[in-house]
Amino acid sequence: YANDVDPKKRGMYVGRFGDDGHFHLGDVWDTAGVVARIDGRPGLATASFPCVDLSLAGRGRGFEGTHSSTFFGFVRVLEELGERRPPMVLLENVAGFLTSAGGKDFEAAAKALAGLGYRLDAFTLDAAMFVPQSRPRVFVVGVDERLEPAGAVAQSPQGWFGDAWSERVEAADRRIRPPRLTELMRSIELPTGWIAFDVPAPGQRPAHVAQVIDRDDGQDWWDEAAVSKHRDMMHDRHRERVDAASAAGETFVGTIFRRKRDGRTRAEVRFDGVAGCLRTPRGGSARQIVIVVEGGRLRMRWMSPREYARLQGAPDFPLAPNVVQSLFGFGDAVCVPAVQWIDRHVLSPTFAESTTRRRKPGGRQPDARPAPADHAGGEGKEHVA
16 A cells, blocks of 8 residues: 555656555545555555655744644554554654754654554664765654564663663664764653664765766756856855866766855855755755766756656656656655665564564464565655555
């Protein structure tokens, strides 16, 4: 079962996974309609709920906003499933999830899941650990409190700082468990308690953004006037570096975002080999620009949908019929290698445990089925696998 309210998202999903009827185009708040479509007991429920109100674009409305509060529609579905509730839950959202309403929104979400009987862990992953795109995201994993997931350690009921949970949380790479997150986890008391999986930081270095950018003459490169206009919009330091590369005959491939700075629009260039976070194309500031200096020539153009797909770790994902639809889909999506990393270190081992070990006394063996590891969803999607 998969759900989204946007018919264009459905179009992209069906283009990849086929139209066998499991995609439900509708509002997740239609609890009865959602539950009626879910057969048996799923092994995993994921919610990549709308991030608008948790980001700067949402002006800090958080769960008071009409978009991000969709999370509670997802919670209501889980509640209604009752004994068919999946043994695992996975949430994904922007880094602003940790600061929205001073951390109260994160606390509300954690307590809502714990109230359904899930023990929780939380960590962050940046797509830049896997692909050349800066895309930090917060992930929350919920595990049925009657399960003992392999490799996870539980927080001491007394909240001791010297317990195994505290030691694991404190020893983790700060990219995985940043101070703000660990502070929240320590301060939020859950009826089920917190657990901590051993989620390592990826060790490999991702490719340079130049490796995902097409540089042939067949691309839709801008004319000289548009290139000159954006060169003039650069900060002096950025323009000097671009001009120096051109004068020296060096090759440079990067990306540009247009942003308002001190009342004027700036073309900000990234020189670190990493693209900025992909966004849905709402206005010129949201869409990335490709910049290439090669053979003394300066070229620019809008980043293409295929390049968006590569930066999301789904290079062969079928494109939508038009550019904007594709950009919306990929701009709202979750980076595939990041989810695969979570699957490898958390989801699949826990699923294996749930099907081979008995629950605590009085419980029963869960009737769970695994989800495909490459099932990529958008940030407005509720996906029950």
